[in-house]
Structures are given as structure tokens and as C-alpha cells.
Amino acid sequence: MPRFRYRAYGTDGSFAEGTIEAASADAASATLWAQGLSPFQMQAADSAGTAWWNREITLGNGAARADLLAFTREFATLCAADIPMDDALRIVQTQASAARLRALVEALLADVLNGRPLSEAMQAQPRIFPADYVAVVRAGESGGRLAQVLTELAELLERRAEIRARIQSALIYPAMLIVLSLATLAIIVGGVIPSMAPIFTQSGKPLPLTIQLMLALKAHWLEIVVGGVATIVAGGTVVAFVLADPGRRRRLDRLALRLPLLGGFLLQQDTARFARTLGTMLMAGVPLIAATKSASDVVDNRHLRAGMEQAIERIQQGTALHRALRNEVALPAVALQMIAVGEEAGKLDRMLLRVAQMLEKQLQTSVDRFMAALTPAMTVGIALIIGALIMPVMNAVLSINDLVGR
Numbered sequence: 001m002p003r004f005r006y007r008a009y010g011t012d013g014s015f016a017e018g019t020i021e022a023a024s025a026d027a028a029s030a031t032l033w034a035q036g037l038s039p040f041q042m043q044a045a046d047s048a049g050t051a052w053w054n055r056e057i058t059l060g061n062g063a064a065r066a067d068l069l070a071f072t073r074e075f076a077t078l079c080a081a082d083i084p085m086d087d088a089l090r091i092v093q094t095q096a097s098a099a100r101l102r103a104l105v106e107a108l109l110a111d112v113l114n115g116r117p118l119s120e121a122m123q124a125q126p127r128i129f130p131a132d133y134v135a136v137v138r139a140g141e142s143g144g145r146l147a148q149v150l151t152e153l154a155e156l157l158e159r160r161a162e163i164r165a166r167i168q169s170a171l172i173y174p175a176m177l178i179v180l181s182l183a184t185l186a187i188i189v190g191g192v193i194p195s196m197a198p199i200f201t202q203s204g205k206p207l208p209l210t211i212q213l214m215l216a217l218k219a220h221w222l223e224i225v226v227g228g229v230a231t232i233v234a235g236g237t238v239v240a241f242v243l244a245d246p247g248r249r250r251r252l253d254r255l256a257l258r259l260p261l262l263g264g265f266l267l268q269q270d271t272a273r274f275a276r277t278l279g280t281m282l283m284a285g286v287p288l289i290a291a292t293k294s295a296s297d298v299v300d301n302r303h304l305r306a307g308m309e310q311a312i313e314r315i316q317q318g319t320a321l322h323r324a325l326r327n328e329v330a331l332p333a334v335a336l337q338m339i340a341v342g343e344e345a346g347k348l349d350r351m352l353l354r355v356a357q358m359l360e361k362q363l364q365t366s367v368d369r370f371m372a373a374l375t376p377a378m379t380v381g382i383a384l385i386i387g388a389l390i391m392p393v394m395n396a397v398l399s400i401n402d403l404v405g406r
Contacts, residue, residue, distance in 0.1 A: 076150035279352030
């Protein structure tokens with residue numbers, strides 16, 4: 001029997017949640033009403049009770065990011081129009097197209113109607129709302145600037161999504177080239193070469209070395225696939241072992257920053273993410289130390305994050321932000337200089353956002369230039385590979401013509 005996860009209120013106003021088995025969601029709600037509970041959220045605990053064509057496709061963290069962005073932008077627009085919070089949540093819930101987003105907003109609305117602040121209601125959904133997001137919302141609530149803070153958060157999330165989308169779009173064409181080249185190789189090895197081999201064997205002529213290699217590749221394709229899978233699994237195990245230890249992970253991240261091209265790209269990406277998050281939180285009224293701690297959490301590189309944690313300790317001792325970062329973290333020099341100017345002028349939040357905007361533009365330019373060089377290089381490389389496979393086939397065809405002529 002299907003299981004449903006519910007959230008409900010008791011007759012005394014107490015909160016209750018759990019799972020219940022029932023034939024349908026309506027039957028589960030009726031059972032809860034009979035027990036003296038008032039359910040306000042009911043969803044399937046697994047997919048057993050939902051037909052496969054009605055199940056919603058989710059993509060893990062990608063779906064959570066999409067839900068967060070959609071909710072933040074629409075909710076910020078409604079709050080900026082001076083619509084009360086509960087009404088704004090009801091409107092977002094009504095207009096939400098995804099069932100998971102409707103369930104999320106319904107849970108937030110229930111908590112808000114129960115008297116909880118919006119930040120606490122979001123904190124109860126850690127899978128959707130990260131700690132830095134909740135901290136910014138809490139600061140906006142305390143300062144009476146919730147609508148402005150939500151607008152800034154929406155811009156922050158949209159900027160992150162734009163960078164991810166540009167990188168993913170840039171990788172589509174190379175991926176298509178690789179897939180097409182593999183398909184061409186499979187056709188040559190699996191179809192063309194085997195059909196030509198009997199002609200040589202019947203005439204008593206030895207097979208060309210390239211054709212022999214291709215026939216061996218076809219004959220032992222299963223062993224090759226198994227070996228490739230085993231190699232991938234072994235490599236994944238080694239990577240998981242390296243990443244499991246914080247010390248090894250930090251040394252690996254430090255090595256990544258020293259790579260010629262990739263290191264600069266990773267440094268710019270993490271610096272831009274740190275600067276935009278910190279600037280957004282400072283503009284929302286979050287204290288510097290708390291904002292710096294939350295902003296350092298969004299940095300992926302563990303080596304940079306460790307340096308930022310040491311810089312936070314210096315800030316707690318009274319050191320200026322730009323000096324602490326310069327002494328502990330190898331950030332881009334122009335970013336440190338702009339942070340120093342903003343701190344001295346008392347406009348640190350705005351200067352951090354400018355730093356983020358500058359680095360994000362540089363990232364976009366770097367990605368565009370890299371892909372502009374990578375695409376023709378891959379095209380030429382794949383053409384050479386396919387040509388190297390076609391030439392033996394053409395030579396074999398010419399050899400067959402000679403055999404026929406004789």
C-alpha cells in the first residue's frame with residue numbers, strides 16, 4: 001500500500017508530521033482527520049502510488065536550484081508590490097507549475113501562518129534554502145528591507161544560473177562531436193571492415209595491419225568495454241579516497257589553482273562567487289564577520305576556503321578585510337585593490353558587487369575564447385582520426401580492385 005508523508009496540526013495547535021499508509025491521498029487525509037489532526041500538506045513518500053507517466057522528473061541539486069530561483073524572483077516581485085507576505089505566498093503557490101515548488105510554498109505558508117518568521121520557515125527547508133540565503137533573509141526581516149533583499153538575492157541566483165548555463169551551452173558542441181566521432185568509428189569497425197575482410201582471405205592475400213587491428217577490436221569489444229568500465233570504477237574509487245580526506249582535498253585544490261589555464265579560471269570563479277555573496281549580504285545589513293563566514297562557505301576550492309577562514313580570524317582581531325585577505329588568500333590583485341578602495345571609502349558592499357561583475361565578465365570572455373579555440377581544434381582532430389581510419393579502408397578497396405584485375 002502506498003505511503004504518504006504528511007504535516008498536520010493537532011486540536012491544541014501542536015505540530016505533527018510523519019508517514020501514513022493509505023490507498024490514496026484522500027484516504028490518508030480522512031484517516032488523519034479521524035485521529036484529530038488537521039493535515040495541511042500531503043505528498044507521496046515514494047513513487048509506488050503514482051503512475052510512471054504522472055511522476056515528476058527531478059534532477060537533484062539542479063531542480064533545487066531551479067525551484068529556489070523561481071520562488072525568489074516571483075516572491076520578490078510580489079513583496080516589492082507591497083502585497084502582504086501570506087497573500088504573496090498564496091499567489092506563488094497558485095502560479096507554481098511544479099508540484100515540488102507548490103509543496104515548498106505550502107510548507108512556508110503554513111509556518112508563517114503559525115507565527116514563525118519567514119527566515120525560520122526557510123531554515124526548516126535546508127535542502128532548498130542554503131545557510132547564506134537564510135542569513136540574508138533574516139537580516140532583511142530585522143531591517144525592514146525584505147523586498148529589497150529578496151530582489152538582490154534573485155539577481156544573485158540569476159547571475160549564478162547564467163554562468164552555469166553559459167558553461168553548459170559551451171560544452172554541447174564538443175560533446176556532439178565526440179558522440180558523432182564514436183558513432184562513425186563504430187560503423188567503420190562494426191560494418192565496413194568486416195564486410196571487406198573475406199575478400200582478402202579468399203584471395204590468399206594478407207590483411208593490412210590496420211584492418212587486422214580493427215577486426216581484433218570488434219572481436220574483443222566486450223573485454224575492452226569491461227576493462228574500460230573497470231578503469232573508470234577504479235579511477236572513481238581513487239578520486240573518492242582522495243576527496244574523503246580534507247587534507248588531501250585541500251592539497252589537490254591547491255594543485256588545481258597552479259594549473260596554467262584551469263587554475264586562473266577556478267580562481268576567478270570562486271572570487272566572483274565570494275565577492276557577490278559577501279556584497280549582497282553586506283547590502284542586506286548582515287555584519288561583516290557573519291557575512292564573510294557565509295560567503296566563504298560558497299567557495300568550492302578548499303584551499304581558498306581555508307585561507308578565508310584564517311582571514312576571518314584576523315578580521316575578528318581588528319584587521320581590515322582587504323589586509324586579512326591579502327595576507328591569507330591568493331586572490332586576484334585587482335580584486336584586493338578594489339576591496340581596499342571600497343573599504344576605505346565606506347562602500348564595501350557596492351565595490352564587492354563591482355568586483356563580482358568584473359570577474360564574471362572576464363569569466364564569460366575566457367569561456368568564449370576557450371570554446372572559440374577548442375571547437376575548430378576538436379573538429380580538425382576528429383577529422384584526422386576519421387581520416388586515419390578511412391585511408392586504410394580506401395587502400396583496401398584499391399587492393400581489391402587489383403585483385404579483381406588479376
